[in-house]
Amino acid sequence: MNQQELLDKARAGLANAYCPYSKFPVSAVLLCEDGTIVHGVNVENASYGGTICAERSALCAAVSAGHRKFKSITVVTNLETPASPCGLCRQFMVEFGDYEVVMGGANGTVEVMSTYKLLPLAFTPASLDEFNSQPSK
Numbered sequence: 804m805n806q807q808e809l810l811d812k813a814r815a816g817l818a819n820a821y822c823p824y825s826k827f828p829v830s831a832v833l834l835c836e837d838g839t840i841v842h843g844v845n846v847e848n849a850s851y852g853g854t855i856c857a858e859r860s861a862l863c864a865a866v867s868a869g870h871r872k873f874k875s876i877t878v879v880t881n882l883e884t885p886a887s888p889c890g891l892c893r894q895f896m897v898e899f900g901d902y903e904v905v906m907g908g909a910n911g912t913v914e915v916m917s918t919y920k921l922l923p924l925a926f927t928p929a930s931l932d933e934f935n936s937q938p939s940k
């Protein structure tokens with residue numbers, strides 16, 4: 804599946820976003836290593852704090868279905884220029900390694916980064932592995 808097809812799928816998903824409070828739909832599409840596509844949208848909550856972003860929504864759906872390796876995540880909003888994932892989503896994304904983050908704007912602009920580039924000096928599972936292998940632990 805090429806970049807444009809993923810962007811189109813993500814854009815189609817915007818209609819499913821549940822965002823009655825912010826009215827800011829976000830849609831994400833994960834391309835899993837085996838080619839499976841998993842969608843996610845932001846799901847807001849009357850408590851506000853219970854809101855889950857589209858990126859984390861997609862990752863939770865993918866992991867729940869048994870996927871842990873990803874080639875890319877494609878994120879779109881209705882902003883003209885590409886919006887980039889929030890800090891919490893960056894941490895959530897990097898948990899599963901280094902893969903492409905494709906951000907698409909409504910004006911057709913596309914920005915491509917990676918999970919590692921979006922979160923420099925990230926705290927990752929490797930940090931805990933290092934700790935657990937310390938003899939002094």
Ligand SMILES: O=c1ccn([C@H]2C[C@H](O)[C@@H](CO)O2)c(=O)[nH]1
Nearest residue numbers: 825827829845856857888889892
């Ligand atoms: O990376 C982000 C940033 C924000 N949102 C959602 C959360 C909320 O529903 C709305 C406004 O912040 O956008 C996402 O889905 N992903």
